[in-house]
Amino acid sequence: xNRGLTAEIDLNAVxxxxxxxxxxxxxxxxxxxxxxxAYGHGAVKIxxxxxNDGVEYLxxxxxxxxxxxxxxxxxxxxxxxFDPDAEDIFKxxxxxxxxxxxxxDALSKEAERRNTALNVHLKIDTGMGRLGFAGDPVKEILExxxxxxxxxxxxxxxxxxxxxxxxxxxxxxxxxxxxxxxELLQKGLQIRLFHIANSAAVESLHESNFDAVRPGxxxxxxxxxxxxxxxxxxxxxxxxxxxxxRRLPAGAPISYGRTFITKRESLIGVMAAGYADGLSRxxxxxxxxxxxxxxxxxxxxxxxxxTMIDLTDIGHVEAGDEAVIIxxxxxxxxxxxxxxxxxxxxxxxxxxxxxxxxxxxxx
Ligand SMILES: *Cc1c(COP(=O)(O)O)cnc(C)c1O
Numbered sequence: 001x002n003r004g005l006t007a008e009i010d011l012n013a014v015x016x017x018x019x020x021x022x023x024x025x026x027x028x029x030x031x032x033x034x035x036x037x038a039y040g041h042g043a044v045k046i047x048x049x050x051x052n053d054g055v056e057y058l059x060x061x062x063x064x065x066x067x068x069x070x071x072x073x074x075x076x077x078x079x080x081x082f083d084p085d086a087e088d089i090f091k092x093x094x095x096x097x098x099x100x101x102x103x104x105d106a107l108s109k110e111a112e113r114r115n116t117a118l119n120v121h122l123k124i125d126t127g128m129g130r131l132g133f134a135g136d137p138v139k140e141i142l143e144x145x146x147x148x149x150x151x152x153x154x155x156x157x158x159x160x161x162x163x164x165x166x167x168x169x170x171x172x173x174x175x176x177x178x179x180x181x182x183e184l185l186q187k188g189l190q191i192r193l194f195h196i197a198n199s200a201a202v203e204s205l206h207e208s209n210f211d212a213v214r215p216g217x218x219x220x221x222x223x224x225x226x227x228x229x230x231x232x233x234x235x236x237x238x239x240x241x242x243x244x245x246r247r248l249p250a251g252a253p254i255s256y257g258r259t260f261i262t263k264r265e266s267l268i269g270v271m272a273a274g275y276a277d278g279l280s281r282x283x284x285x286x287x288x289x290x291x292x293x294x295x296x297x298x299x300x301x302x303x304x305x306x307t308m309i310d311l312t313d314i315g316h317v318e319a320g321d322e323a324v325i326i327x328x329x330x331x332x333x334x335x336x337x338x339x340x341x342x343x344x345x346x347x348x349x350x351x352x353x354x355x356x357x358x359x360x361x362x363x
Contacts, residue, residue: 004272040355111149237327255300293330
């Protein structure tokens, strides 16, 4: 989609962030989460770089996302977290995550019909309350492991907090995951990959790392841990063009609802980006962008396609200049964490909603 925003994607930053993850996870296999178009960064390009850097597994949410990767020539194993569509799974050689017996049954029958064996990962609900075996997971897993055409390559679970603020609950989840793991191993099941660690757990709960780690947001340069001191590099820089600059007198209302009135003669820039580009309307009168190395405020409501900024204080500026919405310019920088705080959300939502729609440029 070619709208107002350009997202510059720094693939070297992805490599750097992967190395940070590998270092703290002591070189365990990384199942790189590239769902939602790699959190808005472009799944094909990001996956290509990650595989080049030795990542052995990718994870997406839906088979449609995996299909896009296969169509672009990516042959690495792909875990499909949420959508075990049998036809796509076999057609594209994907590894489904299964959390109920009915799905396992259907896939087993299909594998038999095709005279093949399917690798699957099974999911245990240890407290997320979303998907997975809850009652007696060992019994369910043993039954599925006995199905024809099914090879249980992995068993996984998911933390109920992306930032793991409450470590006691996360530790309970780890303990319950580990007890299932021990029981399965005791019963002689050969399962290669037990995994539960999202980004926050990679960083702060090393005992959760087991056979592989499953980070997402960290690859893109953000830590969900508030007190993080990891040297991650944000991968995405987001810029908008300033279409027009207008000189308005004091007392001029700006944008829908007249929520901003100029207090002085003002230079108001009109930026080619709005909520249709993923710039939340909650940033109305409540964000800054960087123009010519200086921070300037968003004034008035964010519109569908346009957003106004107050350029009065920055000296020389021209129509056609760029405004940095996420990124660094001069001594200033704005990251997705800042926008998330202002919009009362999380950087995941900022990156996916802006990145998804922006024209992407890779370097
Ligand atoms: C999205 C997701 C992840 C990655 O989470 P981050 O917090 O981005 O590291 C891992 N596992 C599952 C099941 C997910 O849905």
